[in-house]
Amino acid sequence: MTSATLTGAGDERVARVGLVKRLLLKPELGSLIGAVLVFGFFAALSDVFRSARGVANWLDPASSLGIMAVAVALLMIGGHFDLSAGVQTGTAAITSGLLTTYYGVNTWVALLLSLLLCLAIGFINGYLVVRTKLPSFIITLGTFLMLQGLNLGVTKLVTNTVVVSNFNQIVGYDVLKAIFASEVTIAGASFQIAILWWIVATVLGSWVLLRTRFGNWIFAVGGDLTAARNVGVPVQRTTIALFMTTSFAAWFIGTTQIVRLTSIQAQAGFGQELIYIVAAVIGGCLLTGGFGSVVGASIGALIFGMTSQGIVYAGWDADWFKFFLGAMLLLAVLANQYIRRFAEQSRR
Amino acid sequence: MSSEKPPLLEIRELTKTFGSVISLSGVSTTVRAGEVTCVLGDNGAGKSTLIKILSGVHRPDGGELLMDGKPVQLGNPRAALDAGIATVYQDLAMVPLMAIWRNFFLGSEPTKGWGPFRRFDRQRALETTRRELGDMGIDIRDPDQPVGTLSGGERQSVAIARAVHFGARLLILDEPTSALGVKQAGVVLRYIAAARDKGLGVIFITHNPHHAYPIGDRFLLLNRGKSLGDLAKSEISLAELTRLMAGGAELEELAHELERDPSTGEKTATP
Numbered sequence: 001m002t003s004a005t006l007t008g009a010g011d012e013r014v015a016r017v018g019l020v021k022r023l024l025l026k027p028e029l030g031s032l033i034g035a036v037l038v039f040g041f042f043a044a045l046s047d048v049f050r051s052a053r054g055v056a057n058w059l060d061p062a063s064s065l066g067i068m069a070v071a072v073a074l075l076m077i078g079g080h081f082d083l084s085a086g087v088q089t090g091t092a093a094i095t096s097g098l099l100t101t102y103y104g105v106n107t108w109v110a111l112l113l114s115l116l117l118c119l120a121i122g123f124i125n126g127y128l129v130v131r132t133k134l135p136s137f138i139i140t141l142g143t144f145l146m147l148q149g150l151n152l153g154v155t156k157l158v159t160n161t162v163v164v165s166n167f168n169q170i171v172g173y174d175v176l177k178a179i180f181a182s183e184v185t186i187a188g189a190s191f192q193i194a195i196l197w198w199i200v201a202t203v204l205g206s207w208v209l210l211r212t213r214f215g216n217w218i219f220a221v222g223g224d225l226t227a228a229r230n231v232g233v234p235v236q237r238t239t240i241a242l243f244m245t246t247s248f249a250a251w252f253i254g255t256t257q258i259v260r261l262t263s264i265q266a267q268a269g270f271g272q273e274l275i276y277i278v279a280a281v282i283g284g285c286l287l288t289g290g291f292g293s294v295v296g297a298s299i300g301a302l303i304f305g306m307t308s309q310g311i312v313y314a315g316w317d318a319d320w321f322k323f324f325l326g327a328m329l330l331l332a333v334l335a336n337q338y339i340r341r342f343a344e345q346s347r348r
Numbered sequence: 349m350s351s352e353k354p355p356l357l358e359i360r361e362l363t364k365t366f367g368s369v370i371s372l373s374g375v376s377t378t379v380r381a382g383e384v385t386c387v388l389g390d391n392g393a394g395k396s397t398l399i400k401i402l403s404g405v406h407r408p409d410g411g412e413l414l415m416d417g418k419p420v421q422l423g424n425p426r427a428a429l430d431a432g433i434a435t436v437y438q439d440l441a442m443v444p445l446m447a448i449w450r451n452f453f454l455g456s457e458p459t460k461g462w463g464p465f466r467r468f469d470r471q472r473a474l475e476t477t478r479r480e481l482g483d484m485g486i487d488i489r490d491p492d493q494p495v496g497t498l499s500g501g502e503r504q505s506v507a508i509a510r511a512v513h514f515g516a517r518l519l520i521l522d523e524p525t526s527a528l529g530v531k532q533a534g535v536v537l538r539y540i541a542a543a544r545d546k547g548l549g550v551i552f553i554t555h556n557p558h559h560a561y562p563i564g565d566r567f568l569l570l571n572r573g574k575s576l577g578d579l580a581k582s583e584i585s586l587a588e589l590t591r592l593m594a595g596g597a598e599l600e601e602l603a604h605e606l607e608r609d610p611s612t613g614e615k616t617a618t619p
Contacts, residue, residue, distance in 0.1 A: 211467045213457040216446075220454050223443035230441035232455035290445045 027284030028296030030335045034282065034328060035299050035306070042310030049306075049313040052189035059191065062305025063198040064253050066298045068272070069279035070198075070205040071249035073297035076280050077209065078242045079222030079289030080129060080136035084121065084144040085246050086272030090151050092118050092254030093264040097164035098154070107172040115251050121147070122247025126240030148270060155266035165263035173259075181260040194256055198298070201249070205294040218242065223290025278325065279304055282332040291336075303328060354417030356381045356549040357402075357433075357518055363410035364397050370573050371397040374411070377568040377578045379518060379549040384540065386560035387553045388593050389570035395553050398570070399522055402551070403435040404428035415518075434516030436507045436524060444496030448488060449477040451495050452510050476513070484509045484542045501532030505539045518549045525559050537563055557593045561586045569593060 043050040049058070068085060075082055092114045099110035125143055129136045155162055167173070183190040209215040217238045220228035229235050250269075258264045281287065282303060283296025304325065311321050355378040364372040372394045379385045389395050400406040402413070404422040412419050415431060422428045428435070442451045450473075458469040458476075477491045486505045488498075495503060504524045511519055521540065525533035540563055544550050554560050560567065567584060569576035569592050576592055577584075584592075 207467075211470065213459060213468050216450055216454060216457055216468055219446050219450065220443050223445045227441045227443050228454070230437065290443065 027291060027293040027336075028299060029284070030332060031283045031296045031299040031303065034332070035303050038303050038306050038310070042306060042314060046310070046313035046315075049310055052187035054309070054313060056186075056189040056191045058305040058309035059195050059302075060305070061308055062302045063192060063194040064256060065272075065275060065279055065304055066198040066301035067194070067201045068246075068249050068253055068276045069283070069297040069301045070201045070294050071246040072276040073280040073283060073285050073292055073294050074205060074209060074218060075242045075246050076277070076285040076287070077222050077289060077292040078218045078239060079225070080239065080242065081140060081277065082125060082243060082246045083137065083140040083273050084125065084147055085140075085250050085276055086269040086274075087144055087147045087151065088118055088121060088247055088250035088269065089254035089257065089272065090264065090266070090268035090270070091121070091147050092251040093258035093268060094151055094155055094164055094266065096255060097167050097258050097264055098158055100170040101164065101166050102158055107170050107176070111255065114255075115248070118247040118251040118254075119244050122244035123240060125247075126243030129243070130236040130239050144273065151268075152266045162266040163263055164258070164266075167258050167264075168262040176255075176259045179259075180256045197252070197256075198301075202294060202298040209294050214238070214241070219290060221289075275304065278329050281336070282328055284332070284336060286336055287333075300332075354414070355379060356415065357551075358414040358417070359398075359402075359411070360414065361411035362398070362401065362408050362413070364394075364401060364406060364408050372401075372408075372573050375568070375570065375573075375575045376411075377566065377575075379551055380565070381517070381549050382544055382547050383565040384544050384550040384552050384563050385566040385568060386564035387551060387568045387570065388555060388557060388560055388589070390555060390593075392572065393570035394573040395570060396522075397573075399435060399520055399551075399553060402428065402433060402518075402520055404433075432515060432517035433520065434511035434514065434518070435520040435522065436504065436511055437522050442495045442503060442507065445494055447492045448481075448495055448498070448506060449474045449491040452477040452480070452491075452506065452513075456514060480509050480513045481506065484512065484539055486539065499532060500528050501535040504528075504536045508536075508539050508543055512543055512546060512548065516548060518551065519543055520551045520553070522553050523555070524552070525554060525556065533559060555593070557586060557589045561589055 046054070048054045068089075072082065072085060095114035095117055096110050099105040099113060100107055105113070121143060125136070125140055128134070128139045132139070152162065155164060180193070182193045184193065184196075185191075209218060217228065217233045217235075220231075220233050221235055221238050225235060254264075254269070257268065279300035280292065280297040282300035283293055283298065285292030285297065307324050307328070308318075308321050311318055311324070357379040359375060359377050362372055362375045363370075375394070375398065377385055377387075387395055387398060397406065401408050402422070404425040404427050407421075407423065413422065414420065420431055422431065422433070443454070446454070449470075453473045453476075458472050459466050460469040460472075461467050474491055478488070481488050481491070484505065486502070486509060488502070488506075495506070498506065504521075508519065508521070508524075524536050524540070528536060537559060540550055540552060544563075552560065552564065561581075564581060566578070566580055567589060568578050569589075
C-alpha cells in the first residue's frame with residue numbers, strides 16, 4: 001500500500017515544492033533582496049551614491065571585507081568561527097612591515113615569511129579545534145587575544161611607537177602596489193584593484209564550495225560531524241584547511257592594507273572579525289554550520305559597503321551605520337532561522 | 349539455497365568479553381547471498397557487540413568469521429568495508445541539511461577533470477542517485493531536496509540504496525525499523541527485500557519478531573550473550589519465535605504474575 005502511494009504520486013509532489021520555496025532554500029536570496037533594497041534606498045536619497053564615483057567609493061570597503069567574508073563563510077559553513085581573523089590581518093602587515101623596514105629583509109622573502117606565519121596560525125587554530133574538540137569560538141578567542149598582545153608588544157618593542165611606517169620605501173614597492181593597490185579608471189572614477197580580487201575570491205570560493213569534493217566535505221563537516229566521519233570524510237583535514245584558508249585571506253588583506261596605506265597601526269584589524277561574521281550571516285550562513293553561501297557572504301559585504309558609504313552620502317551622522325548593520329543582522333538571522341526550520345522539517 | 353556454495357558469511361563460536369562481562373559466548377550463524385538472517389534479542393542480548401565485531405569496530409576474543417568459506421580478520425571499519433560489509437547505523441550517517449545526491453556520494457564523490465580543475469561530477473551524482481533509488485523502488489520526489497525533509501523510513505531507504513551502490517555484499521541493518529511507525533517500517537522491510545533480491549546477504553537486527561519473521565530466512569536468537577537458537581525459517585513458527593524472543597518461560601511467568609495481581613483493581617496489560 002505504501003509503495004503504491006509512494007510511486008503513484010511522484011510527479012504531483014515535485015510540483016508541490018514550488019518555485020518560491022525552492023528559492024527560499026537558496027541561502028543567498030535574502031541578502032540579494034536586502035542588497036537591492038539598500039541600493040534603491042540610498043540611490044533615491046543621493047545622486048552621488050549612484051554615480052560612478054559613488055559606486056567606486058562603496059565598492060572599496062565592500063571589497064576588502066568581501067574577500068575576508070568569502071573565507072569566513074566557508075569556515076562557518078564548515079561549522080567554525082575564527083575570532084582571530086581580524087587581528088591576523090594586522091599580524092600579517094606588521095610582520096611584513098617590520099621585516100622589510102627594520103630588518104632589511106628582502107621584500108619577497110618578508111612577504112613569504114608573513115604568509116607562512118599566518119598559515120601557521122591558521123593551522124594551530126584548526127589543529128587545536130580538531131584535537132581538543134572544544135568550540136572554535138573559545139580556541140580562536142585565545143589566539144585572538146594572544147595575537148592582539150603580540151601585535152602591540154612587538155611593534156612597540158621594535159619601533160617604540162604603535163605604527164609601522166615607510167613601507168613605500170622598500171625595494172619592489174611598485175610591483176606590490178600594482179598587485180595589491182593599483183587603481184583602474186572607469187567612467188571617470190578610479191576603482192581599486194581589490195574589487196577584482198574580491199570577484200575572483202567569490203567565484204573561486206563558490207566554485208570550490210559547490211563544485212568540488214572538498215566543498216561537499218565542508219557542508220558535511222559543518223552539518224553533521226559524526227555522519228561525515230562515518231562515511232569517510234577526512235574531517236580533521238577539512239577543518240584545518242578551512243582555518244588556513246581564512247588565514248590566507250587575512251594575509252592578503254593585511255598586505256593590501258600596508259601597501260595601500262604605506263603604514264600599519266598595531267591595532268589594525270581589531271574588531272573586524274565580528275564584521276566578517278556579520279557579512280557571512282547576512283549572506284545566509286547558519287551560525288550552527290552546514291548551510292550558507294559564498295556569493296551570499298559577498299553580497300553581505302556589499303550591503304556593508306553600501307550602507308557605510310550611503311549614510312555619509314545621505315548626509316546623516318555615521319553613528320547610524322552601526323544601527324543599520326545591527327538591524328540587518330537581526331533580520332538576516334530571523335530569516336535564516338525560518339529557512340533552516342523549513343529545510344529540516346520532515347514531511348511524513 | 350545452493351548448499352554446495354559456501355555461505356557469504358559464516359560466524360563460528362564467536363566470543364567477546366569486556367573485562368569480566370561476557371558479551372557474546374559461542375554464537376554461530378550463517379548468512380547466504382540473497383538471504384536475510386535476522387538477529388533477535390532483547391536489550392543487552394549482545395546484538396550491538398555482534399554488529400560491532402562484524403563491522404570491524406571490535407575484535408572477537410574467540411571463534412572465527414568466514415567469508416565465502418575463507419577465514420577473515422576485520423581489524424578496523426575500513427577492512428570490513430573493503431570486504432564488502434556495509435553497516436547502516438541507526439544514526440544513519442547522513443547530513444540533514446544536505447541534498448540527497450550530495451549525501452549519497454558523501455566521502456566517495458565521483459570527479460571529473462584534472463589537476464586543479466578536478467571537480468565533483470554533479471551530473472553523474474544526480475543521475476546515479478536517481479537511478480539507484482529508482483532501482484530499489486524508492487521514489488524520491490527530487491534528489492536535490494535536503495535529506496532532512498525525508499521521513500525516517502525514506503532516510504533508511506536512501507542509506508540502504510547507498511550501501512548497495514557502493515558494492516556492499518553483506519548489509520548489516522541495525523534496528524532499522526525500531527523508531528518507525530507501522531507504515532514506514534513496512535516501507536523499509538520492502539527495501540530490505542529489494543536488497544536481498546539484488547543478491548546481497550542481509551543481517552537484520554531487530555527486537556520485533558513481527559518485522560523479522562516475514563522477511564527472514566534464518567533467525568539467530570540471542571539472550572544475555574548466548575545463542576538461544578540458530579534456526580531456518582522452516583524450523584520455527586512466528587508464535588514460537590515471539591515466545592523465544594520474549595524469553596520463553598520468563599514471559600509465561602510474567603503472564604502469570606500479571607494475571608494473579610489485579611489486587612489494585614486496575615486493568616493489567618493483557619498479553
